Amino acid sequence: MTPQEMETRIVRYGDLVPCKTAFIDAHTPGSDQKENFTIIGGGVSESPDQHVHIKDTPGFNIGAAGQPPKCRNSLHSHRTAEVFFVLKGRWRFFWGRWGTAGEVVLEEGDIFNIPTGIFRGFENIGTDYGMIMAILGGDDAGGGVIWAPQVIEDARDHGLVLGENGKLYDSKKGETLPDGVGPMPLLSEAELAGFPETPVEEVVRDYVARYWDLMALSGKKPAKVIGTDALLRDRPGFEVEFLSRDSIAPSAYALDRHEILMVMRGHWRLTWDGGAATLAPGDTCAVPPGLTHTLAPAMTGEASLYRVTNTADAAGPTWTG
Known part of the structure; x- marks a missing residue:
């Protein structure tokens, strides 16, 4: 790409x-x-x-x-x-x-x-x-x-x-x-x-879910925010994760699902075979399924984003339990 x-x-x-x-x-x-x-x-x-x-x-x-x-x-x-x-x-x-x-x-x-x-x-x-x-x-x-x-x-x-x-x-x-x-x-x-x-x-x-609680939960891996086994247990047709500076993947990865990146704080560097882009607060990026890429903060300081991925669950009523 x-x-x-x-x-x-x-x-x-x-x-x-x-x-x-x-x-x-x-x-x-x-x-x-x-x-x-x-x-x-x-x-x-x-x-x-x-x-x-x-x-x-x-x-x-x-x-x-x-x-x-x-x-x-x-x-x-x-x-x-x-x-x-x-x-x-x-x-x-x-x-x-x-x-x-x-x-x-x-x-x-x-x-x-x-x-x-x-x-x-x-x-x-x-x-x-x-x-x-x-x-x-x-x-x-x-x-x-x-x-x-x-x-x-x-x-x-x-x-x-x-x-x-x-x-x-x-x-x-x-x-x-x-x-x-x-x-x-x-x-x-x-x-x-x-x-x-x-x-x-x-x-x-x-x-x-509160921002600073999610920052604490995302110390070693992404914090699961919305999903069947997440902090806010639900099956709305998508899952939400929270990533901070310390919870990024250490190497390139690819998902078999759509991945939407929504930057909250800091600047993030998205790199893939063919190019790179820097995402700033308020930017939204739709990473296609199957694209191998890396994601990392682009500079020092506070960095956080929400990641949304689609699931096979029907987009129906909110579910908890």
Whole structure:
């Protein structure tokens, strides 16, 4: 593989293309300044304006959300896994029918495997622009977003209507629902009763891993973060590992699976037969199956990254036990 070919598989943080109209709350005060990024796969964006950096998916999607201070993402749910780690800033995640069932604050490097099937939202509670990176289960990321009814009603009051086809229509631009397409129906009370109000103690215990704990666990080998035998036991269709300076492979290796490298801290040198590339914080690299390569920090100082690989598990509900 030539360096030019590999560069098409690397999405640089500085090259990320945002979309400010990705979701139904794009005009709702308090949520109207957020930016959505689709890095690998189309994600769950509801806007035709969304730019997709790498269209082919490895069994899951990679995306990101960028928000200024006090900006929030409205309550929604997914049918497959949604995993976030904080790249920049300080974030509050909250969940439940009205967002009051519980909350947890994540610092830079922390990771949150949000339980499938609960309403969740998040906001930047830091003092600067923040960024969280996302992993969504499934090639089609579960077919879209399920919004809490009040989110759909608030959006309609501010000019955005979500069609039952999953597409957004902006009345401020003169757009209307096409003939034969109705608005997305609101969930009934019976349907809403099926969304759990997961206790905060359970969420913090089973679904959250802290950056400095992972640094300690990755002293001699990669720390298993998400997987059947990992710190956060789950089978969402992918596995997540955490690598630090001391846990890298001592020699060249190749995997029979897709390997997605998401740099958290430091610069990392990726070398293969045919070239080399340096990955910086916020960069995402899709290493193809079967490629023999080495991975090592490129300079002194703190170095860490998350590695995501696909598995044969169905991209279904979050599983623990």
